[in-house]
Amino acid sequence: MFETSIAGSLPKPGWLAETNKLWPQWQAEGDALLQAKADATLLWIKAQEDAGLDIVCDGEQSRQHFVHGFLEQVEGIDFDNKVTMGIRNNRYDAMVPQVVAPLRLKGRVHAFEAQLARAHTKKRLKFTLPGPMTIVDTVADNFYGDKVKMALAFAELLNQEALALQADGVDIIQFDEPAFNVYMKEAADWGVQALERAVQGLTCTTAVHICYGYGIKANTDWKSTLGHEWRQYEEVFPALARSSIDQVSLECINSHVPPELMKLLVNKDVLVGVIDVATDVVETPEQVADTIATALQFVPQERLFPCTNCGMAPMGRNVAWQKLRALAEGTKLAKERLGQR
Numbered sequence: 001m002f003e004t005s006i007a008g009s010l011p012k013p014g015w016l017a018e019t020n021k022l023w024p025q026w027q028a029e030g031d032a033l034l035q036a037k038a039d040a041t042l043l044w045i046k047a048q049e050d051a052g053l054d055i056v057c058d059g060e061q062s063r064q065h066f067v068h069g070f071l072e073q074v075e076g077i078d079f080d081n082k083v084t085m086g087i088r089n090n091r092y093d094a095m096v097p098q099v100v101a102p103l104r105l106k107g108r109v110h111a112f113e114a115q116l117a118r119a120h121t122k123k124r125l126k127f128t129l130p131g132p133m134t135i136v137d138t139v140a141d142n143f144y145g146d147k148v149k150m151a152l153a154f155a156e157l158l159n160q161e162a163l164a165l166q167a168d169g170v171d172i173i174q175f176d177e178p179a180f181n182v183y184m185k186e187a188a189d190w191g192v193q194a195l196e197r198a199v200q201g202l203t204c205t206t207a208v209h210i211c212y213g214y215g216i217k218a219n220t221d222w223k224s225t226l227g228h229e230w231r232q233y234e235e236v237f238p239a240l241a242r243s244s245i246d247q248v249s250l251e252c253i254n255s256h257v258p259p260e261l262m263k264l265l266v267n268k269d270v271l272v273g274v275i276d277v278a279t280d281v282v283e284t285p286e287q288v289a290d291t292i293a294t295a296l297q298f299v300p301q302e303r304l305f306p307c308t309n310c311g312m313a314p315m316g317r318n319v320a321w322q323k324l325r326a327l328a329e330g331t332k333l334a335k336e337r338l339g340q341r
């Protein structure tokens with residue numbers, strides 16, 4: 001009951017990459033960089049285990065950014081000529097690579113870190129990939145001329161990598177789709193369909209993470225314009241409830257998401273955000289347990305998985321560590337309150 005995990009990313013140590021940045025520069029290259037990525041991955045697996053989490057992940061230590069890390073292994077993308085593009089409906093500008101030719105995988109994308117993580121933990125292993133719709137929103141199109149077509153092309157590549165990750169021994173494959181909260185109608189119209197293409201043939205657990213973004217200023221500013229009830233999930237949850245995706249990871253604590261929207265996720269596992277990534281204030285076990293109690297009004301206890309609101313990539317390392325502890329401690333308290341351990 002109440003198995004804990006994080007949304008996906010963790011801060012990179014200062015010897016691996018620049019800290020507190022969304023697109024950090026690596027601190028080494030070649031073999032030294034590969035070794036540093038491996039060291040950081042193992043360090044965070046140990047930290048998640050020590051904190052007491054039930055499901056662990058690689059903390060995305062081997063990718064510069066959650067979307068571009070995947071794109072680096074895709075043929076047909078020009079990384080040498082990046083352009084500035086407003087992303088997430090122009091919420092902020094990013095330097096993005098351009099799609100210039102038919103898309104094809106150059107080879108495996110995440111074999112190194114997935115196999116490394118698998119070899120060093122006996123816990124269940126979750127691995128994250130960007131979702132097709134969010135990729136389409138984080139790359140410039142100079143070839144397809146059609147968002148849906150390009151999303152399905154990416155979905156096919158994601159599916160190839162996901163099947164390979166499953167063969168590596170990954171237990172849960174999660175697709176990150178923050179764009180679902182920005183383009184709600186398109187998400188319901190074709191975003192979920194593209195996701196279905198990405199999970200085709202998978203027998204491991206599948207998940208989608210939909211959030212209000214990292215705790216960077218552009219996101220907190222955006223959130224302050226969303227009013228006092230955030231109902232974005234209302235449009236896409238029914239489509240997800242009808243889909244084959246097993247789990248949905250969502251933002252809860254300190255958000256203005258009406259918790260009753262979780263009821264729309266009929267028969268899905270719900271990864272409830274009980275840790276806020278937009279503040280360095282560490283949650284108390286009581287706050288975490290209270291958030292779990294709120295979610296329990298709308299999600300059956302066997303389907304409730306305490307999680308973080310989003311990734312912790314741009315946070316301080318020590319804060320992230322304390323938040324891992326808070327997640328485990330608060331979940332333990334929630335179990336005690338229910339008379340179970």
Ligand code: ZN
Nearest residue numbers: 211213310311
């Ligand atoms: Zn997120």
